[in-house]
Amino acid sequence: xxxxKGPGIFLAQFMGDTAPFNSLASICQWAASxxxxxVQIPSWxxxxxxxxxxxxxxxxxxxxxxxxxxxxxxxxELSTHLQGQLVAVxxxxxxxxxxxxxxxxxxxxxxxxxxxxxxxxxxxxASQNLGLNAHATFSGALLWQTVYPWPQRPAGLVETGFTELxxxxxxxxxxxxxxxxxxxYEIHPGEDLHDGVTYxxxxxxxxxxxxxxxxxxxxxxxxxCLDYKAYIDHYHERIKMFHVKDAEFNPTGKQGVYGGYQxxxxxxxxFRSLGDGQVDFKxxxxxxxxxxxxxWAVMEWECALKHPETGASEGAPFIQQHIIRVTxxxxxxxxxxxxxxxxxxxxxxxx
Numbered sequence: 611x612x613x614x615k616g617p618g619i620f621l622a623q624f625m626g627d628t629a630p631f632n633s634l635a636s637i638c639q640w641a642a643s644x645x646x647x648x649v650q651i652p653s654w655x656x657x658x659x660x661x662x663x664x665x666x667x668x669x670x671x672x673x674x675x676x677x678x679x680x681x682x683x684x685x686x687e688l689s690t691h692l693q694g695q696l697v698a699v700x701x702x703x704x705x706x707x708x709x710x711x712x713x714x715x716x717x718x719x720x721x722x723x724x725x726x727x728x729x730x731x732x733x734x735x736a737s738q739n740l741g742l743n744a745h746a747t748f749s750g751a752l753l754w755q756t757v758y759p760w761p762q763r764p765a766g767l768v769e770t771g772f773t774e775l776x777x778x779x780x781x782x783x784x785x786x787x788x789x790x791x792x793x794x795y796e797i798h799p800g801e802d803l804h805d806g807v808t809y810x811x812x813x814x815x816x817x818x819x820x821x822x823x824x825x826x827x828x829x830x831x832x833x834x835c836l837d838y839k840a841y842i843d844h845y846h847e848r849i850k851m852f853h854v855k856d857a858e859f860n861p862t863g864k865q866g867v868y869g870g871y872q873x874x875x876x877x878x879x880x881f882r883s884l885g886d887g888q889v890d891f892k893x894x895x896x897x898x899x900x901x902x903x904x905x906w907a908v909m910e911w912e913c914a915l916k917h918p919e920t921g922a923s924e925g926a927p928f929i930q931q932h933i934i935r936v937t938x939x940x941x942x943x944x945x946x947x948x949x950x951x952x953x954x955x956x957x958x959x960x961x
Contacts (some may be wrong), residue, residue, distance in 0.1 A: 611936035617929035618648035638681035639750035645926035648686040664736035671739035685734035696726035698750030776815030793839030833879035846901035874914035883921035
């Protein structure tokens, strides 16, 4: 078994226009002051990184590593959540997701998709240049608007959707493979990969590609009423990243998983700061240790109630307290009597 690395922090929700949140150097110093040991970098935020430059210049990638190291931190992974979303967008969502793309590509879905695919390929090479072995992204969605089968889905629609999704991702997965990096899909509502079954449908279409891995975030499963602990038993071999994020689900006589179009504060299911929700992190950290998870535990802050800086200050010690220092011996070794093959046969009555 191996000790989980951490605590890390995903910077996306903390970047801003005022110090210390407006540059990679200053936000890393802030994160280190709270006790974090690693940062997960949003690759779309120019205040953090120029993704194309990191892919094309090892010297620039080393400079980014140096900025992070100067704060006493490591880079845990890069993220392309926004770009990954644009690899597959149903036309129903074109206007809503256009804002994720450069302004000159808005209103041009095919050009937007091509840009997103290239961004993912840059991310593969940039990750290699940065010495990373895992990367975070979204799958995008062609089918999400049909998640509830009304009107009735036409026969073959799901098959066609996942065939197309795999077609778009296969060249990207191959690029990550060439660069020795696992591509980890965050299984998330709004994506075609939003639970275990949909992940398996995709995995079959990409021929069980060895780089088609998982970012495990239990908060999304709480909101789906999915068994997030059994999920680890099913998919631990593919889990290469871990977002430590809390959530709660409190259904009422008026609303359940769909939330009644309410804002986050008033939804039955909502994300919370670490320790304020219902996620059983003791069991999660135990299972990940049991299955020899070797990656980082990275806090992702999303809470409609608590201030982000408070959530961050509480997050580092929360993760640190949950990381299990794994044992290198069996607890009853003191009572061992030694053994060899002849002795074992004697015990069993074998001549």
